[in-house]
Amino acid sequence: MNFSADTFKQHFPLFAQSENRELVYLDNAATTQTPACVIEAISDFYRHANANTHRSSHRLARRATAMVEKVRGDAARFLGAASTREIIFTRGATEGLNLLAHSLCSRLDPGDEILLTTAEHHANLVPWQMQAASRGLHLRFVPHEGGVPQFHRIGEVLSERTRVVSVTAGSNALGFRTDLPALRAALSGYELQWVLDGTQLAVHDEVDVAAIGCDFFVCSAHKFYGPTGIGLVFGREARLQELPPWQGGGEMIASVDLLASEYAGLPHRFEAGTSSLASIAGLGTCIDFLARQDRVGMAMHEQSLVHALHRGLAPIPGLNLLSRSEHNLGIVSFTHSRCAAIDLAQWLDGRDIAVRVGHHCAQPLLRAAGHAATLRASVAAYNTREDIDRFVAAVEEFLSHLDADDAVSVPEVSVQVVGAQDWSPDDLSSLDVAALRSRNSWQDRYRTLMSWARVISRKEAVRNESNLVRGCESSAWLVHRCERGVHRFAIDSDSRIVKGLGALLLALIDGKKAADISRAQVLGVFAELGLEQQLSESRSNGFRALLDRALELAGA
Numbered sequence: 001m002n003f004s005a006d007t008f009k010q011h012f013p014l015f016a017q018s019e020n021r022e023l024v025y026l027d028n029a030a031t032t033q034t035p036a037c038v039i040e041a042i043s044d045f046y047r048h049a050n051a052n053t054h055r056s057s058h059r060l061a062r063r064a065t066a067m068v069e070k071v072r073g074d075a076a077r078f079l080g081a082a083s084t085r086e087i088i089f090t091r092g093a094t095e096g097l098n099l100l101a102h103s104l105c106s107r108l109d110p111g112d113e114i115l116l117t118t119a120e121h122h123a124n125l126v127p128w129q130m131q132a133a134s135r136g137l138h139l140r141f142v143p144h145e146g147g148v149p150q151f152h153r154i155g156e157v158l159s160e161r162t163r164v165v166s167v168t169a170g171s172n173a174l175g176f177r178t179d180l181p182a183l184r185a186a187l188s189g190y191e192l193q194w195v196l197d198g199t200q201l202a203v204h205d206e207v208d209v210a211a212i213g214c215d216f217f218v219c220s221a222h223k224f225y226g227p228t229g230i231g232l233v234f235g236r237e238a239r240l241q242e243l244p245p246w247q248g249g250g251e252m253i254a255s256v257d258l259l260a261s262e263y264a265g266l267p268h269r270f271e272a273g274t275s276s277l278a279s280i281a282g283l284g285t286c287i288d289f290l291a292r293q294d295r296v297g298m299a300m301h302e303q304s305l306v307h308a309l310h311r312g313l314a315p316i317p318g319l320n321l322l323s324r325s326e327h328n329l330g331i332v333s334f335t336h337s338r339c340a341a342i343d344l345a346q347w348l349d350g351r352d353i354a355v356r357v358g359h360h361c362a363q364p365l366l367r368a369a370g371h372a373a374t375l376r377a378s379v380a381a382y383n384t385r386e387d388i389d390r391f392v393a394a395v396e397e398f399l400s401h402l403d404a405d406d407a408v409s410v411p412e413v414s415v416q417v418v419g420a421q422d423w424s425p426d427d428l429s430s431l432d433v434a435a436l437r438s439r440n441s442w443q444d445r446y447r448t449l450m451s452w453a454r455v456i457s458r459k460e461a462v463r464n465e466s467n468l469v470r471g472c473e474s475s476a477w478l479v480h481r482c483e484r485g486v487h488r489f490a491i492d493s494d495s496r497i498v499k500g501l502g503a504l505l506l507a508l509i510d511g512k513k514a515a516d517i518s519r520a521q522v523l524g525v526f527a528e529l530g531l532e533q534q535l536s537e538s539r540s541n542g543f544r545a546l547l548d549r550a551l552e553l554a555g556a
């Protein structure tokens with residue numbers, strides 16, 4: 001293999017900044033980094049060529065127009081489209097999918113069916129739901145096992161009313177790829193339109209829409225080293241010709257009268273208003289940049305990283321790998337039986353390792369797989385084996401701290417109020433705020449807070465919508481009562497660090513009279529402990545949300 005990740009990484013100035021020298025960036029499925037040439041192309045556009053396209057009689061406008069149409073040609077080649085009439089610029093994949101849902105569904109009759117899968121990103125689900133609700137269409141889903149579509153059973157749900165099949169080329173949450181040749185074969189012979197959400201595919205494969213056989217293909221440039229704010233829709237010309245535009249405005253018309261308008265031809269009919277011109281310039285340069293790379297070598301390297309991740313994580317006790325090495329889109333996803341994914345991600349962030357936690361905009365898939373959130377590490381070609389080793393070592397280190405914390409002094413509460421109609425305040429007597437203050441390093445304070453989580457019992461009775469505190473990154477519930485002027489509180493959360501922070505909050509305010517509860521004092525301790533700097537902004541906001549709810553409940 002000739003591809004060198006180290007050499008490739010040198011194209012990306014973000015990694016050369018002093019603050020990022022230690023960064024391990026494993027959030028590539030959300031957004032990839034941008035090479036210098038793309039950044040320069042965007043800056044160049046504003047320096048030398050900034051003007052609106054079309055309809056202008058000056059040199060800059062002509063130059064901008066020529067640039068946009070050149071990039072359209074580059075994009076057509078990038079995707080394997082037959083002509084530039086088949087390429088529409090959008091703000092991103094989400095806008096592309098909304099465009100297609102809107103335009104395709106406007107041609108359907110009530111009772112017609114749209115076939116999706118449980119593995120779709122919300123961007124390929126919600127737009128169809130909106131259309132189905134307003135037009136009386138039916139959404140159907142490919143049979144699945146634990147959320148994973150079983151395409152070999154697609155025949156069970158295809159019917160003579162199926163008009164559109166819109167599926168992802170692979171899961172952005174769990175990493176599995178869709179077997180596109182098999183899907184093509186399964187759909188052949190049906191009179192329907194096939195939309196492929198290729199958002200996660202375009203960075204890993206050299207896309208050829210003709211070989212794939214889909215009618216429409218959607219992707220976002222920021223997922224393949226391009227800028228944000230620009231995406232592509234490919235549509236087979238004959239299909240696009242049949243579709244009405246979805247947004248009205250300038251650029252998409254041939255002529256306008258007061259009561260009706262004549263629309264422009266392909267593809268401008270689908271591009272109302274001013275496009276993201278600087279991003280289009282960046283996209284063009286990005287496509288050139290990719291054309292100069294060893295795409296096969298990049299893909300092999302990415303695959304070897306995915307294998308290394310799975311090999312490193314699989315033996316870890318309690319770790320539940322939800323992705324598999326084979327047929328994978330560079331994504332590793334897992335949970336752990338003893339910690340919330342968000343706690344681990346926070347720890348990794350402290351080690352300057354960037355990953356993502358949550359439902360990854362694929363709630364139906366995660367729900368079907370039996371999880372609310374996973375930790376996702378996603379690779380790009382600039383990631384190195386060292387990145388993977390540091391990531392796996394940091395996961396192991398975090399878990400070994402959990403083991404050590406479980407062995408030390410703070411006793412885990414044994415009585416759990418499971419299913420009770422009422423709640424009792426937890427015993428906070430072992431929490432020593434002064435001792436927490438005296439810990440020298442942030443890591444020590446963090447570990448102490450994690451161990452404090454164990455005084456917070458699980459309280460089924462309080463886990464409901466009315467006790468939920470908005471603003472917390474992971475679910476947190478807070479309850480209160482007043483006993484002869486003394487305010488009592490209890491909290492619960494799935495996250496250990498949220499419980500630890502909640503325990504700190506309660507150590508400062510529980511069992512006090514309203515006059516003795518001070519917002520300034522709590523925030524003072526929070527700042528003094530350095531939590532403000534060390535916790536993510538959303539975690540700090542979560543702490544403040546808990547505090548504000550507590551003060552509100554106590555009328556303090």
Ligand code: PMP
Pocket residue numbers: 029030092093094095121123124168170171172197199200220361
């Ligand atoms: N589809 C998939 C499979 C995705 O992964 C994403 C982004 N995570 C989208 C659609 C939406 O892309 P964007 O946010 O760039 O519009």
